[in-house]
Amino acid sequence: MxxxxxxxxxxxxxxxxxxxxxxxxxxxxxxxxxxxxxxxxxxxxxxxxxxxxxxxxxxxxxxxxxxxxxxxxxxxxxxxxxxxxxxxxxxxxxxxxxxxxxxxxxxxxxxxxxxxxxxxxxxxxxxxxxxxxxxxxxxxxxxxxxxxxxxxxxxxxxxxxxxxxxxxxxxxxxxxxxxxxxxxxxxxxxxxxxxxxxxxxxxxxxxxxxxxxxxxxxxxxxxxxxxxxLFGVSVSQINLLLDTVLASFLVTGSVSWLYYSDRLVELPLGIIGIAIGTVILPALSKRHAEQSLEHFQKMLDWALRSVLLIGVPAALALGVLAEPLLITLFHYGAMTDNDVVMSAQSLRAYSFGLLAFMLIKVLAPGFYARQNTKAPVKIGIIAMIANMVFNLILIGPLAHAGLALATALSAFLNAGLLARGLYREGVLRFQPGWGRYSLTLLGGCVLMGGGLMWLSPDWTTWLGWGLWERCAMMGALVVGGILAYGLWLGLCGVRPRHFRMQG
Structure with a gap:
């Protein structure tokens, strides 16, 4: 916290x-x-x-x-x-x-x-x-x-x-x-x-x-x-850099469009993904030094549940409100209408991969806390190669948005292989209650996403508003989305005490 x-x-x-x-x-x-x-x-x-x-x-x-x-x-x-x-x-x-x-x-x-x-x-x-x-x-x-x-x-x-x-x-x-x-x-x-x-x-x-x-x-x-x-937890950063290299060959503004959309994805990624990864690495390292496998497994399970709690609705909200968010935050001064449209394309692609970016932040420490760097390297190399292939396939039809989508797809591959590796090594074990928890999150996201799409005006309407009108509407949507999601979780029995790390 x-x-x-x-x-x-x-x-x-x-x-x-x-x-x-x-x-x-x-x-x-x-x-x-x-x-x-x-x-x-x-x-x-x-x-x-x-x-x-x-x-x-x-x-x-x-x-x-x-x-x-x-x-x-x-x-x-x-x-x-x-x-x-x-x-x-x-x-x-x-x-x-x-x-x-x-x-x-x-x-x-x-x-x-x-x-x-x-x-x-x-x-x-x-x-x-x-x-x-x-x-x-x-x-x-x-x-x-x-x-x-x-x-x-x-x-x-x-x-x-x-x-x-x-x-x-x-x-x-x-x-x-x-x-x-x-x-x-x-x-x-x-x-x-x-x-x-x-x-x-x-x-x-x-x-x-x-x-x-x-x-x-x-x-x-x-x-x-x-x-x-070097090739483990930082693979997503290498993939983002490859986006910049390829974007430099595209029309002027492509690098900036990717930057602005990436910055919005970094907000939930930092608040929950990086925060949990920061806390869990020294905690897991201590449990490994103490040879406490059961507590190690519980910590990883706690981290995954916590990431999903914020990551899934955050990714959905970024995709639904892409243009309104960009207009509210950046559409001033030298920022044009076209810049908003182009940035929204890459934002939706990045938001698709947000959950994978978060999962990497909490799964990779499961290896590094045990001083195992070989497995993440192999996985990282596979993910980088996949990202290059996705880039070459998608840059033609989707331009800069294709680069963002390639990064998202390779991140899911990276996260999936990390999870499989931890499971095979016996350190990732899902604790009881995952079925009900998944259905609860899904229901909350459906309620929140539907509400946002119903209440938000068409994005072109936002262009004609001033700063305070945009901020007021965005604030109302954010608060309304949080309340809808939180109310659903509360009705389904989810409580803050369920997310205290017991390991």
Whole structure:
């Protein structure tokens, strides 16, 4: 609950940030350039820091915290922070030096527009150090999460959104190219987020003294686990990146349309999927260290039920209200009617895959908590290959929406294979009551979805409304949908106590 509330605050501010960016840049060349310049370090952050490193570091750290002395824990933190810092500093320096070529790799279609390519490269030199700063922030957050201090890491992303909002409102008017001000905002955010965590590490007495030591037993184990983990939990991010690469060859605005629709999907994904995944990894790691298989199984079952409780209705609502949501949040300033129509197409495709994105976040920790990285790698490779095939099949008839749909389909394949693997290994066992629970969720979604379609005016009507009319109607629909869904669950006997994690 703590992580969900903090994440909701961050995501709401993130939507406010995107509303301001949409009004400032719309879906033109400047917006495409900034989104790519920000997506490259952000992608590597999710792949490396929050993906491979996080999944390898937390199980090892949990084992040290459970079985080793306090002094050995401090030695591990010193060695890991120093080694991580050296690797990231070298990667950052190399990326800044090779920025134009890096842009060409991630968005090859920009090579047809020399101005867009140069602008993206200039901004990438400002945004890429964010990888170093946010990776060290993720390291600090992993330590805090392991010691059950979930609130601080969960609220830290708020600082990124505040920095970008400040850059858009205060710095952009001072720049000839407003998008460059946003790149400075990313750099400032990285510094602020890292410094924010320091006092809390000091309070725990776990502030590391970074010193590279690649020979340390814990560092060697983490590096060994990281290598295959790069292709595990972060497969969905790789698929999203492939969307950007292919979208760079499509008409101007395609990258931005995918970005705006992805941002709306990230709201429920962060509030429930990532929140549960964040909490469950250290908890599962501790249960594995304690050799408590029964509690391990109950935790996974709890995570799946919790994800379905929010994920299914959220996906349905995003699909039903695609255009009204985009109009209410983004249709101001430089954002056009066509941008809304195009973004809605990819939003519906992404919303179809939302449940799969969430399931991956809670199923993958079932492997990583047991320090098993080989199985997710094999599954990740299969999902990536499938995504490439789906992209090639769907990009022709559906353009950018086909890329989003391909990502959704490959995510379902990924989640299904993860679940099958956990079941075969005996760690995923469905607890009693799943049949009734599934019917209850289905009935609630039918009631909510039908109500939203009946009450919402045609999306073209929303275009003629002002800000407050749009917000009032959207607020009424959101509240009405939540009440209808919640009332149905209550009538069917579902209570909050049923979702307390007993493991």
């Amino acid at each position: 703590i992580v969900s509330v903090m994440t909701m605050l961050s995501r709401v501010l993130g939507l406010a940030r995107d509303v301001i960016i949409a009004s400032l840049l719309g879906a033109g060349s400047g917006a495409d350039a900034f989104f790519v310049a920000f997506k490259i370090p952000n992608f590597m952050r999710r792949l490396f820091a929050e993906g491979a490193f996080n999944q390898a570091f937390i199980p090892v750290l949990s084992e040290y915290a459970t079985r080793r002395t306090r002094e050995e824990v401090r030695e591990l933190l010193d060695a890991v922070s120093g080694s991580l810092g050296v690797i990231l500093a070298l990667i950052t320096a190399l990326a800044m030096l090779c920025a134009p070529w890096l842009v060409w790799v991630f968005a090859p279609g920009f090579s047809e527009d020399a101005g867009k390519l140069a602008l993206t490269g200039e901004m990438l030199r400002l945004t890429f150090p964010y990888l170093l700063l946010i990776s060290l922030t993720a390291f600090s957050g992993s330590v805090l999460n392991t010691w059950n201090r979930f609130a601080v890491p969960a609220i830290t992303p708020v600082l990124l959104n505040l920095s970008l909002i400040g850059a858009a409102l205060l710095l952009a008017p001072r720049f000839e190219t407003p998008a460059i001000a946003l790149a400075w905002g990313v750099l400032i955010a990285g510094c602020v987020q890292l410094l924010f965590q320091v006092p809390f590490l000091l309070r725990l007495g776990l502030m590391p003294k970074p010193w590279p030591n690649f020979a340390h037993e814990g560092v060697r184990r983490i590096l060994k686990l990281m290598t295959p983990a």
